[in-house]
Amino acid sequence: MKPPSSIIYGVVGIDDLETPAGRVRGVLGGPAVYAALASRLFAPTGIVSVVGRDFSAKHRKALSGIDLSGLCVHRSELTFRWKGRYTGSMDCAETIRTDLNVVASRRPQVPEFYRAPGRYVFLGNADPDTQLEFLSMMRQPRFVALDTMNYWISSKRGRLLEVIARCDALLVNEGEARQLTGEHGLVSAAARLVRMGPSYVIIKKGEHGTLLAGERGNRRSHFFSPSYPVRRVIDPTGAGDSFGGALVGFLASKGKVTESLVRQAIVWAGAAASYTVESFGTSALAGAGRRQVARRYSAFRGLVRF
């Protein structure tokens, strides 16, 4: 079998979500879901994850078009569940409840044909130990993008630094960039993160857009991309994961990685993530086709033209 070019590793979950715009229960969620739905807009995509018996046919249907050979169902377990709330500015999620369920006891298995060299990989936020274990099963991936969060930065810093050293692109938000480096200014923080190993450091700044920093020879390079000006944010859940998945999927579709392509990937990723926040859960992202996303990609040129 031909392996998907974009492999998404991470948690698949079932979410209860509450935002100033309303609430939903039992919707498909988790980093791997958002990332895969965004990645599949660009390239053949597979998920490596675990779920339980409550992962329904409806949930599976929502992932149509994504290769699920690496999604293992454990009938004796329940799927990861997260209950979260956003208030006010919706800047950050408040976790009301997390049930690890199947994630606590079962490690994802990587199908043999996924291990083929040359894959484009998204490591969704997870325990750095499991991220490293997953990476050790992949044979010479072409590109690895890593997402993480404050919890791992403080609790497993050493192991996280190992993953960072092995990734090509590190995706962090502003707070994580500061926490990892001790630098308040994001340009300085990004410069330090580049020295930790990744060729590309991508700081996601929410409504302020994205900062890309890289180093080419002795020359530091920067790229700034705004956020798409969404009229009304309904639910920010999964925006960062959609961004990461679209980034990896776009690069996988090109089959190579250059700074110029990474810049384009960031704009595509911003366009994809702008749909994610326009509905609860995955529905707006899942409903957006490549053509719709392409319209927003084009609109970015007008947003920065001078």
Added chain:
Amino acid sequence: MKPPSSIIYGVVGIDDLETPAGRVRGVLGGPAVYAALASRLFAPTGIVSVVGRDFSAKHRKALSGIDLSGLCVHRSELTFRWKGRYTGSMDCAETIRTDLNVVASRRPQVPEFYRAPGRYVFLGNADPDTQLEFLSMMRQPRFVALDTMNYWISSKRGRLLEVIARCDALLVNEGEARQLTGEHGLVSAAARLVRMGPSYVIIKKGEHGTLLAGERGNRRSHFFSPSYPVRRVIDPTGAGDSFGGALVGFLASKGKVTESLVRQAIVWAGAAASYTVESFGTSALAGAGRRQVARRYSAFRGLVRF
């Protein structure tokens, strides 16, 4: 006499400044000084303000190239003084002491030849009553850019709204945009501000750059510009005023105002302000020539190219 095309109205002061990078005492400062030094890079510029007997020959020399017909010296008074401190991230200034001095008792006088129609005006942060009084003395200015601050938004909201309704461009920071509109999201806040009258709303987001919002017919228009990635911020004092002054000076140099020119003006303004923060007080801005600022202007294209 031929009037300067760019007229800067606002406070001229003497500052004591402290930042994590060090401290200085008795340096020239105030919104009108930073704005005028930035404006003169582009167009003949004049200041309308008041100072006292402690405004020295050295201070005057630092304003060389700027028309000072509108800078009135009151020998019986002392110049406005501000003592401020920035700590940590230098996100906002802490005022240690303000002495209004001459500003409390004397209103600036506008030289007759400055009143000529067609001027490009920067209204530096000041009591909205005095801003309105100044505006009433100008005959049909071609373009008015307004700066203000949280203090006036809460204490003189009604009068401030009158000035906002009469300006062409409103310059505010993120906090002020939210305070004026009650909207957290900056795109929504900008939309509301546009409805208050200005053709152009410019939200200054510090290291996150600038958002321009305008309305052309039924169509809302947005422009995002990053901040120039300065290696090390020494002292942020005056960055916003330098930005405003450069904006007005650039447009004055063009002799017309279109959205395309406002976008260019924003990038020029960002380039000028990036020098301001690289030294204490006005020295880096005053030392930067048009050619240096032009180099950074060009660098902005690379920062957003994809």
